[in-house]
Amino acid sequence: xxxxxxxxxxxxxxxxxxxxxxxxxxxxxxxxxxxxxxxxxxxxxxxxxxxxxxxxxxxxxxxxxxxxxxxxxxxxxxxxxxxxxxxxxxxxxxxxxxxxxxxxxxxxxxxxxxxxxxxxxxxxxxxxxxxxxxxxxxxxxxxxxxxxxxxxxxxxxxxxxxxxxxxxxxxxxxxxxxxxxxxxxxxxxxxxxxxxxxxxxxxxxxxxxxxxxxxxxxxxxxxxxxxxxxxxxxxxxxxxxxxxxxxxxxxxxxxxxxxxxxxxxxxxxxxxxxxxxxxxxxxxxxxxxxxxxxxxxxxxxxxxxxxxxxxxxxxxxxxxxxxxxxxxxxxxxxxxxxxxxxxxxxxxxxxxxxxxxxxxxxxxxxxxxxxxxxxxxxxxxxxxxxxxxxxxxxxxxxxxxxxxxxxxxxxxxxxxxxxxxxxxxxxxxxxxxxxxxxxxx
Numbered sequence: 223x224x225x226x227x228x229x230x231x232x233x234x235x236x237x238x239x240x241x242x243x244x245x246x247x248x249x250x251x252x253x254x255x256x257x258x259x260x261x262x263x264x265x266x267x268x269x270x271x272x273x274x275x276x277x278x279x280x281x282x283x284x285x286x287x288x289x290x291x292x293x294x295x296x297x298x299x300x301x302x303x304x305x306x307x308x309x310x311x312x313x314x315x316x317x318x319x320x321x322x323x324x325x326x327x328x329x330x331x332x333x334x335x336x337x338x339x340x341x342x343x344x345x346x347x348x349x350x351x352x353x354x355x356x357x358x359x360x361x362x363x364x365x366x367x368x369x370x371x372x373x374x375x376x377x378x379x380x381x382x383x384x385x386x387x388x389x390x391x392x393x394x395x396x397x398x399x400x401x402x403x404x405x406x407x408x409x410x411x412x413x414x415x416x417x418x419x420x421x422x423x424x425x426x427x428x429x430x431x432x433x434x435x436x437x438x439x440x441x442x443x444x445x446x447x448x449x450x451x452x453x454x455x456x457x458x459x460x461x462x463x464x465x466x467x468x469x470x471x472x473x474x475x476x477x478x479x480x481x482x483x484x485x486x487x488x489x490x491x492x493x494x495x496x497x498x499x500x501x502x503x504x505x506x507x508x509x510x511x512x513x514x515x516x517x518x519x520x521x522x523x524x525x526x527x528x529x530x531x532x533x534x535x536x537x538x539x540x541x542x543x544x545x546x547x548x549x550x551x552x553x554x555x556x557x558x559x560x561x562x563x564x565x566x567x568x569x570x571x572x573x574x575x576x577x578x579x580x581x582x583x584x585x586x587x588x589x590x591x592x593x594x595x596x597x598x599x600x601x602x603x604x605x606x607x608x609x610x611x612x613x614x615x616x617x618x619x620x621x622x623x624x625x626x627x628x629x630x631x632x633x634x635x636x637x638x639x640x641x642x643x644x645x646x647x648x649x650x651x652x653x654x655x656x657x658x659x660x661x662x663x
Contacts, residue, residue, distance in 0.1 A: 224248050224271035225593065225631050231600060233281040234612055236573050236586030245281060247593035250410065250631035254589055272633060274626050278601040280611055282568070283587050284346030284594030284629060285544045286575035288503045289445075289482040289532025292350045292368060293329060295336035296322065296656050298536040308452035308514050315537050322659045324356050330367035331652040336542055337377045338640055338648050343543040344596035346629040347576070347584055348372070349380035349532070351445060351482075353420050355388055361396045362403070369404070369413060376634040376642045378412050378594070380579055382445050386420040390429040393417075394436045406440045410583055410592050412630060418445035418479075422468045423456040430472040437478070443580050446474060447482045451514040454486075466491045475500050480578035482532060483508075484522070485515020492518075496525040501578035504570065507547035508534030510554050519551060519570065520560035530575030531567070544571055549616045564613035593631035596624040 227245040233255055246253045294315075297303070302314040322328060333350070340348050350368060355361050365381060372379035383400055385393045397417045407414030417433045419425035430446075437444045447453065448465040457465045466487065469475050477499030484502050487495070495502070504519045522529050531551065533542050548567045555561035562570070576585030583592045600611050604622075608614035615622065627635035634642050 225274065225628065225633070226271060227274045227276050227281060227595065227597065227626075227628070230276040230279050230281045230597070232611065233587065235588050236283050236569065237588060239612065245587060245595060247628070247631045250593050252587050252589055252591045252593050255587055274597065274628070274633065276597045276626065278599050279597040279625055280600050280615060281587070281595055281597050282615070283572045283585050283591070284596055284627065285344045285571050286530065286579070286585055287340055287345045287348040287532055287542070287544045288480065288530035288575035288578050289505055289534055290336065290348050290350050290542065291353065291535025291537070292333040292336035292348070293324065293352065293354055294332070294535030294537035295339070295542065296328060296332040296536070296652055298540040300537075303537055305513060308450055308512070309455070311512070311538070312452065318660070319354050319356070322656060324354050324364075325359055326363045326367040328655060328659070329364050330371050331648075331655055333368040333371035334375065334643070334648045335652045336536070337372050337375050337379070338643060338645055339542040340544070341375060341377055341627055341629070341634050342623060342638075342640060342645065343545060344598070344624040344627055345377070345542070345544050346594040346596075346627065346634075347378035347380065347579070347581075349382060349416070349445070349579060351382040351384045351418070351420075353384040353386040362399055365400055373412065374643065375640075376629050376632055378584075378629060380407075380414045380416055380443075382416045382418055384418055384420055385429055385433070386424040388429070390432040393429065394432040397433065397436045397442070401440045401442070406442055409581075410630070414443070414579065414581070416443040416445050416579075421447040421450075421453045422465050423453040427472050430474055434473055444474065444476075444479045445482070446479070449485045449487055449515065450483045450509060451485075464491065466495060470494065470498070478580070480530070482534070483515070484517045485509055492521060492525050492527075496522075496527050501528040501530065503530045503532045503575070503578060504551055505532045505534045505539070505547075506550045506554050507539035507541070510550065512538050516554060516558065518558045518560065520555060520558060520562040520566070523562060523566060524560060528574055528577040529570050530578040531571040532575070543621075545616070545622060546620065549620060552616055564610070564616045567616060568612065593628060595628045597626040598622060599625050
């Protein structure tokens with residue numbers, strides 16, 4: 223069905239801002255953005271299209287969460303996981319995973335909650351770096367559980383087959399199996415497969431090499447993490463090197479690679495990273511409150527690095543609200559030498575994240591783009607007095623939620639309510655499952 227988003231206060235396409243524009247979508251793609259009715263007349267009869275009332279709203283591209291760990295949605299604010307060194311946090315989280323007996327049922331329930339939480343906050347695409355593969359579970363079934371959850375809710379998913387000390391050849395074979403079952407992902411598609419180790423703190427050169435080989439064979443994006451607290455410590459202890467030195471030597475600084483976190487890198491490292499063509503993902507909602515470091519997003523942008531934004535997982539960032547983390551990126555940016563602007567951070571949460579996924583059709587609303595968008599009401603008291611409404615999306619109204627959310631031309635959130643599932647049912651299922659499993663131990 224065709225879709226017309228009408229009566230907006232303004233539309234930010236990611237490249238320009240248009241007052242009073244409508245957005246017309248056909249077959250899951252943006253057909254036109256404009257101020258006149260000509261494009262609306264190109265649609266079918268009213269009975270053959272859906273019209274969304276965007277009056278009083280700013281319409282922006284769907285947010286792209288470039289770095290999440292959806293399984294951690296089941297493990298938020300648990301004892302021993304707040305304000306602790308990262309090596310301690312990893313050990314405590316591992317204990318909870320074992321106690322909860324991670325299996326496809328739990329993986330599906332956690333993924334459904336995480337994806338639904340994102341949709342209700344305007345996230346239409348999420349990259350899930352899955353790192354937990356219990357030896358008694360079939361990796362294909364764990365992956366399928368997450369993929370099915372996202373598909374059922376109508377969100378785009380980038381499933382990243384990650385490793386954290388796993389056997390290198392088994393991990394590569396698992397990626398092969400995923401590509402054989404689902405394909406690598408197509409432009410405008412709802413599912414994309416990627417791969418990557420958790421970082422040099424958990425995996426050695428053989429794992430990076432095995433996953434690089436399978437990624438090259440199938441044209442997959444590669445993703446990893448670098449320069450959080452434990453990454454720096456273990457790289458120094460094991461190899462007497464810095465994490466980015468190792469990634470460079472191991473062939474993981476390249477234009478098909480995205481690296482999350484990048485806390486506290488030196489100017490020389492930043493220059494090397496920029497020259498490699500790799501992309502970065504800023505995750506302040508994880509790193510800052512946990513005390514694991516701060517990425518200087520503004521300096522990365524100035525160096526020419528494509529920078530996206532991610533929430534990371536619920537075990538360190540207890541929310542999956544990317545717009546809230548965009549606001550935090552602005553706030554913590556004031557502690558860096560070159561704070562990013564609101565416009566830059568909003569671009570990070572949309573086109574910047576999409577660039578790191580190799581998805582040029584995402585993160586903007588120009589004709590031909592994927593029809594993924596959010597409508598944010600900007601008429602409330604929290605927006606009164608705002609001089610720049612686009613900047614106000616981030617600076618004003620903490621906890622802001624969209625009125626409507628569209629993914630691939632389908633309305634997935636309407637008037638603030640999830641259309642594709644009953645959110646309270648998803649929440650109750652996961653809440654009861656986690657409580658039962660942890661109490662049984």
